[in-house]
Amino acid sequence: MEVDVSQFFQIHPDNPQKRLITQAVEILKEGGVIVYPTDCAYALGCCLENKKAVDRIRQIRRLDDKHNFTLVCGDLSVISTYAKVDNSVYRLLKAHTPGAYTFILDATSEVPRRLLHPKRRTIGIRVPDNAIVAALLAELGEPIMSTSLILPDETVPLTDPYDIRDTLQHHVDLVIDGGFCGMEATSVINLTGDEPEVLREGAGNISVFN
Numbered sequence: 001m002e003v004d005v006s007q008f009f010q011i012h013p014d015n016p017q018k019r020l021i022t023q024a025v026e027i028l029k030e031g032g033v034i035v036y037p038t039d040c041a042y043a044l045g046c047c048l049e050n051k052k053a054v055d056r057i058r059q060i061r062r063l064d065d066k067h068n069f070t071l072v073c074g075d076l077s078v079i080s081t082y083a084k085v086d087n088s089v090y091r092l093l094k095a096h097t098p099g100a101y102t103f104i105l106d107a108t109s110e111v112p113r114r115l116l117h118p119k120r121r122t123i124g125i126r127v128p129d130n131a132i133v134a135a136l137l138a139e140l141g142e143p144i145m146s147t148s149l150i151l152p153d154e155t156v157p158l159t160d161p162y163d164i165r166d167t168l169q170h171h172v173d174l175v176i177d178g179g180f181c182g183m184e185a186t187s188v189i190n191l192t193g194d195e196p197e198v199l200r201e202g203a204g205n206i207s208v209f210n
Helices: 018-029 051-061 076-082 087-095 131-140 161-168
Strands: 007-010 034-037 042-047 070-072 101-106 122-126 144-148 174-177 187-190 197-200
Touching (some): 018 131, 042 051
Antiparallel strands (some): 042 144
């Protein structure tokens, strides 16, 4: 789906402007796809119940149905709604959030099936350490369905908001310029087995999981 031209908000990374956060959340609620900064790279996001927006993200990144989407959450209070978490896993999550990790967990029935890995029925959960994300999530009141902004045939995320705008201005509804936030994706930790398994080494320190 093409949009005319995406909006472009410059939001302060430490003190996000309330007016712009409110406008960004309105775009999400109206079915929009946004680009936003996290604590380690820019990401694509939309509301998790919006199938059309999810399909647009799949098209931008050319993802197949085996891709694990991530639910970006403001804190752990909503985790049990979307993922099955026992006490030991919860303690592990609590010790390492917020931070540059994506945790793969068994999903609950609250997660739309189209967002799950089709065979494993798992979902990624992430709590970024970023003031803009925290403000967006507080205003939205639910997780943002998300994936790293790595374009087809690329191996690292896009990092410059102006380049992102030039590249995606007809494909997303909003680009949030939150400054430079790194160019390394999260470390991905699988917590569905008996022991934590590092699936991808990224920005987060993985030594505690080995």
